[in-house]
Amino acid sequence: MRKLPRLYPRTIYGQMVTLVSVCMFLTLSITPFLLYAFRPLVPPLPGGPWTNILAIETGIEALQAAPPQFREAIAQKISGNGLNFSVGPTPACAVVPTDSMTGFIQHMLVSRGNLGNHALRARSCAGHDEHIPVSYLSLSHENIIVLVYNSHNHHIGHMMHWTMPLTVSLVFLVTITLSLTFWSIWHISRPLRNIAAQADAFGYDSTPDPLPEHGPTEVRRLTHAFNRMQARIAASAEERTRMLIAIGHDLRTPLTRLFMRLELGGEEASPAAMKHDLTLMKKMLNGTLHFLREQTHAEKAEAIDLASLLESLCHEFSVVGHSIHYSGPAQLICICQTTPLERAFSNLIENGLKYGTDVTVSLKSEGHRALIDIRDNGPGIPDNLLASARLPFYRLDPARASDGGLGLGLSIADAIITRHNGQLSLSNIKPHGLRAHIALPLGIVSKPCKPGGL
Numbered sequence: 001m002r003k004l005p006r007l008y009p010r011t012i013y014g015q016m017v018t019l020v021s022v023c024m025f026l027t028l029s030i031t032p033f034l035l036y037a038f039r040p041l042v043p044p045l046p047g048g049p050w051t052n053i054l055a056i057e058t059g060i061e062a063l064q065a066a067p068p069q070f071r072e073a074i075a076q077k078i079s080g081n082g083l084n085f086s087v088g089p090t091p092a093c094a095v096v097p098t099d100s101m102t103g104f105i106q107h108m109l110v111s112r113g114n115l116g117n118h119a120l121r122a123r124s125c126a127g128h129d130e131h132i133p134v135s136y137l138s139l140s141h142e143n144i145i146v147l148v149y150n151s152h153n154h155h156i157g158h159m160m161h162w163t164m165p166l167t168v169s170l171v172f173l174v175t176i177t178l179s180l181t182f183w184s185i186w187h188i189s190r191p192l193r194n195i196a197a198q199a200d201a202f203g204y205d206s207t208p209d210p211l212p213e214h215g216p217t218e219v220r221r222l223t224h225a226f227n228r229m230q231a232r233i234a235a236s237a238e239e240r241t242r243m244l245i246a247i248g249h250d251l252r253t254p255l256t257r258l259f260m261r262l263e264l265g266g267e268e269a270s271p272a273a274m275k276h277d278l279t280l281m282k283k284m285l286n287g288t289l290h291f292l293r294e295q296t297h298a299e300k301a302e303a304i305d306l307a308s309l310l311e312s313l314c315h316e317f318s319v320v321g322h323s324i325h326y327s328g329p330a331q332l333i334c335i336c337q338t339t340p341l342e343r344a345f346s347n348l349i350e351n352g353l354k355y356g357t358d359v360t361v362s363l364k365s366e367g368h369r370a371l372i373d374i375r376d377n378g379p380g381i382p383d384n385l386l387a388s389a390r391l392p393f394y395r396l397d398p399a400r401a402s403d404g405g406l407g408l409g410l411s412i413a414d415a416i417i418t419r420h421n422g423q424l425s426l427s428n429i430k431p432h433g434l435r436a437h438i439a440l441p442l443g444i445v446s447k448p449c450k451p452g453g454l
Contacts, residue, residue, distance in 0.1 A: 328363030
């Protein structure tokens with residue numbers, strides 16, 4: 001079944017851009033819908049006294065233009081919305097000090113001049129609400145009286161109906177933006193908190209479980225790098241522990257012999273016999289120190305002829321009587337650390353000559369890599385021990401410790417090749433023999449580890 005492509009971006013940048021874009025798109029989509037759904041059928045009237053002034057003028061002009069017998073009926077019909085028109089008897093009015101609104105209405109009506117030259121009287125009366133007086137306006141010559149209830153005309157219902165789409169859109173935008181922001185921060189910070197907690201706990205647990213790699217691409221890369229660093233530190237600590245155990249075990253045998261020689265005396269305590277044990281101990285310690293120095297080797301990488309290096313090594317072994325053959329190109333340039341790499345090849349060739357009688361070294365290039373095969377005709381290594389054979393201080397035959405061997409040859413070669421971003425693999429040859437295959441990049445070698453590092 002074909003896997004559908006993943007549309008959600010993996011990077012932090014892509015996720016943040018997507019979240020903001022989605023918020024803006026949803027907001028811009030919902031706003032026109034709300035504006036259409038909540039649009040008012042009647043435009044709202046503006047607040048303040050201007051509406052009342054225009055309504056008073058219109059009402060008085062309509063009453064003046066109507067026949068006298070119809071004025072009372074018209075006055076009742078146009079009354080409302082804070083205005084009460086009447087024609088005839090004067091309504092009851094409990095006069096109070098004239099307020100500013102009454103004076104303003106009288107001034108505006110007179111200054112506009114739309115009511116003719118007739119005198120307009122205005123005074124304030126006490127209304128139903130003691131805090132809101134009523135403006136009493138009268139045209140005495142026509143018995144037209146207008147009562148203006150001076151409440152603030154804010155038209156709350158119309159305003160709420162008109163502003164509802166914008167208010168809802170703003171609330172929706174803020175809500176979804178905050179929700180997605182907090183979610184994205186949590187989605188990013190949770191793996192970082194896990195890394196911080198794991199790093200703090202690593203000082204107490206030298207073999208922790210790797211962290212799950214999830215979250216954006218940058219966070220997953222950080223988690224992957226942290227897991228690799230954690231694994232390398234744990235492997236280094238295990239390697240140091242195994243080294244100390246191996247050194248203690250190997251030195252115990254010659255030390256025990258020295259004590260026995262001293263106690264027994266005679267020929268067993270001869271200087272030659274004791275010198276042999278001391279030389280063996282020195283050889284073991286020198287080998288260990290050399291291995292540790294190889295872990296922190298800082299030689300500068302340079303361009304060398306890899307074919308010439310392998311051919312020279314084969315020649316050096318052949319002149320001392322070993323059967324060794326080289327096959328490959330006459331020249332192949334590689335950027336590497338010359339001395340460590342030469343030591344790695346020498347260790348592999350020595351192992352082949354130690355357990356076999358004939359060694360073949362072949363070289364070829366494949367893309368940007370050099371492929372080296374070192375084959376011998378020895379007994380090989382059991383398949384279940386191929387992985388362990390490259391571990392430091394691991395010996396297939398523990399009895400070989402008596403000759404000062406620490407099982408570091410393959411370990412040193414593997415460490416050097418790994419430092420060059422290469423790979424060393426071991427496999428058996430049928431019917432007998434061992435093949436060491438090396439894949440080595442021809443480009444720049446990785447930076448060597450600093451002392452105390454991995």
